[in-house]
Amino acid sequence: MGMSEFYGAGDDAESIATIERAVEQGCVFLDTADMYGVGRNEELVGKAIKGIRDKVCLATKFGNMRGEDGSFKGVNGRPEYVRACCEASLRRLGVETLDLYYQHRVDPNTPIEDTVGAMAELVKAGKVRFLGLSEAAPATIRRAHAVHPIAALQTEYSLWSRDPEDEILPTLRELGIGFVAYSPLGRGFLTGQVKQIADLAPDDYRRNSPRFQGENFQRNLDLVTKVEEIARGKGCQPSQLALAWVLAQGNDILPIPGTKRRTYLDENLGALDVALSGQDIAAIDRALPHGTAAGTRYPESGMKNVNR
Numbered sequence: 001m002g003m004s005e006f007y008g009a010g011d012d013a014e015s016i017a018t019i020e021r022a023v024e025q026g027c028v029f030l031d032t033a034d035m036y037g038v039g040r041n042e043e044l045v046g047k048a049i050k051g052i053r054d055k056v057c058l059a060t061k062f063g064n065m066r067g068e069d070g071s072f073k074g075v076n077g078r079p080e081y082v083r084a085c086c087e088a089s090l091r092r093l094g095v096e097t098l099d100l101y102y103q104h105r106v107d108p109n110t111p112i113e114d115t116v117g118a119m120a121e122l123v124k125a126g127k128v129r130f131l132g133l134s135e136a137a138p139a140t141i142r143r144a145h146a147v148h149p150i151a152a153l154q155t156e157y158s159l160w161s162r163d164p165e166d167e168i169l170p171t172l173r174e175l176g177i178g179f180v181a182y183s184p185l186g187r188g189f190l191t192g193q194v195k196q197i198a199d200l201a202p203d204d205y206r207r208n209s210p211r212f213q214g215e216n217f218q219r220n221l222d223l224v225t226k227v228e229e230i231a232r233g234k235g236c237q238p239s240q241l242a243l244a245w246v247l248a249q250g251n252d253i254l255p256i257p258g259t260k261r262r263t264y265l266d267e268n269l270g271a272l273d274v275a276l277s278g279q280d281i282a283a284i285d286r287a288l289p290h291g292t293a294a295g296t297r298y299p300e301s302g303m304k305n306v307n308r
Contacts, residue, residue: 001032001033001036001041001258002258002259002260003015003018003036003037003041003044003258003260004036004037004040004041004044005036005037005038005040005041006036006204009201010260011260012044014260014261014262015044015048015260016044016047016048017262018259018260018261018262018265019045019048019049020048020052021262021265021266022265023049023052023055023056025265025269027265027269028055028056028057029056029057029059029254029256030045030049030056030057030058030059031059031060031154031180031182031256032045032059032060032061032093033060033061033062033064033102033104034060034061034062034064034085034088034089034092035061035064035065035066035104038066038067038068038070039088039092042060042089042092042093043092043093045058045093046092046093046094046095047094049093049095050094053095056099057099057100058093058095058098058099058100059098059099059100059101059102059132059152059180060089060093060098060100060101060102061101061102061103061104061132061134062081062082062085062086062089062101062102062103062104063075063076063077063085063102063103063104063105063106063107063134064104064105075104075105075106075107075108075305076107076110077103077106077107077109077110077112077114077115078107078110078114078115079114079115079117079118080118082103082115082118082119082122083118083121083122086098086101086122086127086128087127090127096126096127097126097127097128097129098127098128098129099129099130100128100129100130100131100132100151100152101119101122101128101130101131101132102131102132102133102134102152102154103115103116103119103132103133103134103136104134104135105134105135105305105306106133106135106136106137106140106305106308108308112136112140112143112144112147113143113144113146113147115144116131116144116147116148116150117147117148119131119148120147120148123148130151130152131144131148131149131150131151132150132151132152132153132154132180133150133152133153133154134153134154134155135154135155135156135305135306135307135308136153136307136308137307137308138167138168138171140308141153141168141171141172141175141177142171142175145175145177150175150177151177151178152177152178152179152180153168153172153177153178153179153180154179154180154181154182154256155168155179155180155181155182155306155307156181156182156183156297156306157179157181157182157183157184157246157253157255158181158183158184158185158186158190158242158246159186159190159223159227159242159245159246159284159288160186160189160190160211160220160223160288160292160293161183161186161293161297162290162291163307164179164181165290168307169250172252173250173252178252178253178254179250179252179253179254180253180254180255180256181246181253181254181255181256182256182258183258184242184243184246184255184256184257185239185242185243185257186211186220186242186293187206187209187211187212188206189211189212189220189224190224190227190238190239190242191237191238191239191242192224192227192228192237192238192239194212195221197212197213197217200212208299209295209297209298209299210295210296210297210298210299211293211294211295211296211297212295213295215294216294216295219294220293220294220295223287223288223292223293224238226287226288227241227242227287227288229287230280230283230284230287234274234276234280236270236271236273236274237267237270239257239264239267239268239271240267240268240270240271240273240274241271241274241284242271243255243257243268243271243274244271244272244274244275244276245276245281245284247271247272248276248281
């Protein structure tokens with residue numbers, strides 16, 4: 001996502017080099033969406049995987065409608081929209097089949113059975129291999145799974161976003177559905193690289209995030225200080241500790257840290273070498289207990305579209 005929008009200016013050449021390096025290092029699950037950069041990110045990913053398509057597991061999403069000017073036009077899960085979006089994504093990515101196709105947000109005006117039914121037809125047609133949902137509530141997941149097996153549920157999950165532990169993860173584990181954790185680094189906050197709001201580009205969307213505003217910013221910065229202290233004790237970077245914690249929550253959980261640069265990619269991959277003991281996990285839980293982050297994940301308008 002950040003390669004094409006939301007996190008300041010991008011560099012396509014560096015982005016492609018980062019994707020290529022990730023695949024070389026065995027990091028082969030690539031996650032994009034048709035709304036990132038209003039289609040530009042899918043085109044970018046398509047360029048990066050040309051010639052190595054067989055080496056990657058490719059996921060994209062539909063459902064968040066954007067105008068050509070970038071305006072947000074709501075959520076759409078109507079069957080005809082599902083089919084049209086899939087064809088457009090295949091074209092932009094330059095592939096014949098998607099490994100994983102997500103509904104990016106649940107459309108409250110379209111029964112989930114209708115949306116997933118249309119997605120299932122894409123599987124039958126050979127255009128999609130597996131189906132996923134993003135930010136869906138437990139009851140919605142169950143209804144969708146009854147129509148066609150859901151392979152993965154994607155939701156925000158990190159040291160400062162632990163809500164999935166309450167109902168989402170138990171539901172997924174009951175049904176045998178994998179969990180893809182987005183923003184496992186707290187939108188970069190848990191890396192320790194953001195010390196003041198001025199560190200963010202003027203057009204960085206995080207400036208509008210409640211967790212990056214006012215008193216919330218300082219309270220969350222205090223949490224990051226605790227992460228940094230524990231990371232020093234483990235001889236690793238804060239980002240690596242945060243990722244290692246997510247990985248330690250279960251083999252059914254796959255974090256997808258986003259980065260635009262090879263330097264940070266290498267740092268993220270270093271999390272695989274961080275071994276957390278039971279005592280380490282307990283110490284982290286004491287320092288950053290469930291619900292400790294200040295502010296909601298999104299502004300009010302965005303929160304209406306999650307967990308439904």
